[in-house]
Amino acid sequence: MKISFFYILLISVLSGCELYVIGLGANKEKPVDISQNSSIGVIYLFKTELDSNNVRGATQVLAQPQGIYYLAIERYEMFEEMQRMARIIGRKPITGFMTDTLSATNHNIKVKFDYITEVNFTTEKIRDNWFITQYQEYRVWY
Numbered sequence: 001m002k003i004s005f006f007y008i009l010l011i012s013v014l015s016g017c018e019l020y021v022i023g024l025g026a027n028k029e030k031p032v033d034i035s036q037n038s039s040i041g042v043i044y045l046f047k048t049e050l051d052s053n054n055v056r057g058a059t060q061v062l063a064q065p066q067g068i069y070y071l072a073i074e075r076y077e078m079f080e081e082m083q084r085m086a087r088i089i090g091r092k093p094i095t096g097f098m099t100d101t102l103s104a105t106n107h108n109i110k111v112k113f114d115y116i117t118e119v120n121f122t123t124e125k126i127r128d129n130w131f132i133t134q135y136q137e138y139r140v141w142y
Contacts, residue, residue, distance in 0.1 A: 032044050034048055036061065036129035036130050036131070037129075037130070038130060039099065039107040039109060039123040039125075039130050040097060040099065040109060041130070042061050042123055042129075042130040042131065042132060043097075043109060043111060043121050043123070043132065044094070045061055046058055046061050046062075046132055047089060047090075047094065049061070050082065050085060050086040050089065050090045051086075051090055051091055053086065055079050055082040055083060055086070056075075056079075058082045058085075058086075059075040059078050059079070059082055060075070061131055061132055062075070062078070062131060062132050062133075063124065063126055063131035063132070063133050064133065065122070065124075065133045065134055067124055067126050067133070069126075085135075085137075088113075088117060088119075088137055089113045089117060089119060089137070092113040092114040092116075092117065093113070093114055094111060094112070094113060095112045095113065095114060095115050096111075096112045097109055097110060097111040097112065098110045104125075105124055105125040106122070106123070106124050106125075107122070107123045108120065108121070108122050108123075109121045109122075109123060116139065117137060117138070117139060118137070118138045118139075119135055119136070119137045119138070120135065120136050120137075120138070121134070121135045122134040122135070
């Protein structure tokens, strides 16, 4: 009787091993806030706008390198460039990124799309929102 109770207790403890975590567990990535509240968030917002074929919305998160907003006519003239960027990075998953902090208001972020294309974004905080001031794409060949 004691032995069978011990075996039942042992089997229930071993079958319930999911209740006990051994080690650190899996690293869970924090979700990215897709907004202009963070430097990586503005890049995700830019990509989301390009994925949804909203070229006008994609130009809203761009600013000049001097920290000046683009005029409406300048944003209109960027539509072809935004369509080109949509063909390059549109509908490709973001497979990794690395942030380099240049200052409190400037970040340089390298983003990999589908392990093949790498785009180097420079973001700047203007007033309370982050904007993309420069970008350059590279093809990664292995």
